Amino acid sequence: MATKHTLVALVEDKPGVLNKVASLFRRRGFNIESIAVGHTEVPSISRMTVVVDGTAQSVEQVRKQLEKIIEVVKVSDITEDNLVARELALVKVKATPQTRSEIIQIVDIFRANIVDVAPGSVVVEVTGDEDKIDSLFSLLEGFGIKEMARTGRIAMGRGAKETK
Amino acid sequence: MKMTGAQILCESLLREGVEVIFGFPGGAVLPLYDTLPQYPGLRHILVRHEQGAAHAADGYARATGKVGVCLATSGPGATNLVTGIANAYLDSSPIVAITGQVARPFIGKDGFQEIDITGITLPITKHNYLVLDVSDLASVVKETFHIARTGRPGPVLIDIPRDVFADEASFHYPEKVNLRGYKPTLDGHPAQIRKAARLINEARSPVIISGRGAIISGASNELKELAEKAQIPVVTTLLGIGSFPQTHFLSLGMLGMHGMACANLAVSASDLIIAIGMRFDDRATGKVSEFAPNARIIHIDIDPAEIGKNVGVDVPIVGDVRSVLEALNKEIATKTHLDWVNQIEQWRSEHPSTAIRETDELIPQYVVRKIYEATNGDAIIVTGVGQNQMWAAQHFSYTKPNSLISSGGLGTMGFELPAAIGAKVGRPDETVWAIAGDGGFQMTIQELATITQENLALKIAILNNSFLGMVRQWQELFYGRRYVATPLSAPDFVKVAEAYGISAMRVSDKREVVPAIERAMAHDGPFIIDFRIEPEENVYPMVPPGASISVLLEEPREMVKVEVGSRDTSNL
Numbered sequence A: 001m002a003t004k005h006t007l008v009a010l011v012e013d014k015p016g017v018l019n020k021v022a023s024l025f026r027r028r029g030f031n032i033e034s035i036a037v038g039h040t041e042v043p044s045i046s047r048m049t050v051v052v053d054g055t056a057q058s059v060e061q062v063r064k065q066l067e068k069i070i071e072v073v074k075v076s077d078i079t080e081d082n083l084v085a086r087e088l089a090l091v092k093v094k095a096t097p098q099t100r101s102e103i104i105q106i107v108d109i110f111r112a113n114i115v116d117v118a119p120g121s122v123v124v125e126v127t128g129d130e131d132k133i134d135s136l137f138s139l140l141e142g143f144g145i146k147e148m149a150r151t152g153r154i155a156m157g158r159g160a161k162e163t164k
Numbered sequence B: 001m002k003m004t005g006a007q008i009l010c011e012s013l014l015r016e017g018v019e020v021i022f023g024f025p026g027g028a029v030l031p032l033y034d035t036l037p038q039y040p041g042l043r044h045i046l047v048r049h050e051q052g053a054a055h056a057a058d059g060y061a062r063a064t065g066k067v068g069v070c071l072a073t074s075g076p077g078a079t080n081l082v083t084g085i086a087n088a089y090l091d092s093s094p095i096v097a098i099t100g101q102v103a104r105p106f107i108g109k110d111g112f113q114e115i116d117i118t119g120i121t122l123p124i125t126k127h128n129y130l131v132l133d134v135s136d137l138a139s140v141v142k143e144t145f146h147i148a149r150t151g152r153p154g155p156v157l158i159d160i161p162r163d164v165f166a167d168e169a170s171f172h173y174p175e176k177v178n179l180r181g182y183k184p185t186l187d188g189h190p191a192q193i194r195k196a197a198r199l200i201n202e203a204r205s206p207v208i209i210s211g212r213g214a215i216i217s218g219a220s221n222e223l224k225e226l227a228e229k230a231q232i233p234v235v236t237t238l239l240g241i242g243s244f245p246q247t248h249f250l251s252l253g254m255l256g257m258h259g260m261a262c263a264n265l266a267v268s269a270s271d272l273i274i275a276i277g278m279r280f281d282d283r284a285t286g287k288v289s290e291f292a293p294n295a296r297i298i299h300i301d302i303d304p305a306e307i308g309k310n311v312g313v314d315v316p317i318v319g320d321v322r323s324v325l326e327a328l329n330k331e332i333a334t335k336t337h338l339d340w341v342n343q344i345e346q347w348r349s350e351h352p353s354t355a356i357r358e359t360d361e362l363i364p365q366y367v368v369r370k371i372y373e374a375t376n377g378d379a380i381i382v383t384g385v386g387q388n389q390m391w392a393a394q395h396f397s398y399t400k401p402n403s404l405i406s407s408g409g410l411g412t413m414g415f416e417l418p419a420a421i422g423a424k425v426g427r428p429d430e431t432v433w434a435i436a437g438d439g440g441f442q443m444t445i446q447e448l449a450t451i452t453q454e455n456l457a458l459k460i461a462i463l464n465n466s467f468l469g470m471v472r473q474w475q476e477l478f479y480g481r482r483y484v485a486t487p488l489s490a491p492d493f494v495k496v497a498e499a500y501g502i503s504a505m506r507v508s509d510k511r512e513v514v515p516a517i518e519r520a521m522a523h524d525g526p527f528i529i530d531f532r533i534e535p536e537e538n539v540y541p542m543v544p545p546g547a548s549i550s551v552l553l554e555e556p557r558e559m560v561k562v563e564v565g566s567r568d569t570s571n572l
């Protein structure tokens, strides 16, 4: 049965690595739902968090294929781990003098922030797991969403153990 | 002392033990070509098409166990290498491809003969590099050869901009490589090895399937010890041919689509498969869901990603085949499986897949058999793809690793001639026979000029059926004998050979086969025989595509099906 998997890849920070990782998913028939890349505590090592849909067996196969890329140091499927998973989103919502306070109320409930106010719109910043962001979006939709941007998931296991 | 990039490259190649480069020049690599004469230890062999350079490097690598090197210019030179690189990738052959690139200021501007060859070869190389700084070049070459030859070997490409060849840096060849993400596992996990030994000790009808990994790791002795100590019959994949002597009483030959009946039947009926350095390719397994239905599987491979990819495995062991077998052999009990071996012998005599039809016609199986007899089996056979490949695999008895060189994974027609060139260059004292189809031979026929220029004493047998034979066979069997685009005209190969300055003859009569082969072998230099074989001869046995390998089509077009699921095991 296909389910969502979260993979964490530690890779050497060299040109072309993102392309290699992404193209491997394509070649093996996976659709990447989200991918987030950034620096880690180790200089020259980047961390990629990739969310893909697949059966446990097919994801394990792609995980092993990824580890064959020379610059890829380690890939872990952390789906089953006890995780902290977060995503950051920015949403530009239509706002009139009549709706602005209602928007602010919703934003407060979600512990999101308004980071920009302009005549006719506000920009909301929200952090959380995908469900939280989805439900905020659905509440804001009624006001009219002009633009939105999501980073994709980053994740880390809880507790003292490291993803190494 | 400062050196140019071109000098640094040559120095580095020498440090890696390179003796031969198969290449073709052009603008982007001119600075390198201009430098080559300073390095007489690097023999350059000029091919006639860059595909030939890559296949020659591949054939050289397989024949010698060393890394083969090919060289091409940017743009079309680089793209012409692609098929050869892909071929080496799928057959885990260690080659290094060096390509020139446009000068750095022109990269990304679609300049003359610029092509993104590192992008193009991303999915068909084990790794590749674009060298943007001459001071990286030595360490890139060091890493390249390390990656190409260790772990699961494969092609690595280095793309070097023209101006980097001319730039200068001081030369230090690194002693070691440090690649954080590349540390192949060599030794098998002891607990897994013990588990495997237990299954082997308990098995009643075990079979070993040995692949090219056994050859690459040099494990023939360990494989033989395993087979003999526990009395386990051995089948091989196409590329595993030679890992175990086919003259051995435990050898069943090749399995798969055109495998020996007894090999396929033994695998289908086995209760334990020990898969060694092979990857369960669909041409070997047939219908996967019906593959060896009663067998547990031990899979030994250096590439963790191969384990569990195509078939479920009971005991995975990641490691170098030789090291794993060494450890495993200590754990297994000395045993016999006489009933099982007798059962297989019975299959072998009921289904003699290597028997050659009695006929006055000139049939290809007979030609291959006579080459075997004339060489006493002491030769390197390099095949094309298609029927000629299967007949060469079936009717020659291989006893040594790397005595059969064939394009397995990619199935590249035209491989035979350039790969045979590489093999002969690497092993000049060996008899090298290329066995070609008339179709594939025409795909790389230009390399005859390379043979002449280098005076390589290759022997070439063209199994000329005036068809794209293997495709015609499928059309005959599965497309109502509608021969679309498979009848094939060819030039007069004897005249072509003569035009290239190569001795040749045509053979149309069975009685001329042996004298012709003897003449070719006695001839001091290259020799071509154009064998005009029966046009509609088929390769048997054949497992119909998509069927289980326990279902075989046998000469003369009779279907044999062996029910292994309900097999009566009381007599075993």
Ligand SMILES: Cc1ncc(C[n+]2csc(CCOP(=O)(O)OP(=O)(O)O)c2C)c(N)n1
Residues within 6 Å of the ligand: B384, B385, B386, B387, B388, B389, B411, B412, B413, B414, B436, B437, B438, B439, B440, B441, B463, B465, B467, B468, B469, B470, B471
């Ligand atoms: C480059 C390439 N193109 C097409 C094919 C498909 N193909 C496989 S076997 C075959 C026929 C080969 O004909 P020939 O070389 O005459 O050998 P024969 O089968 O007759 O021995 C073809 C066209 C291939 N394997 N490689």
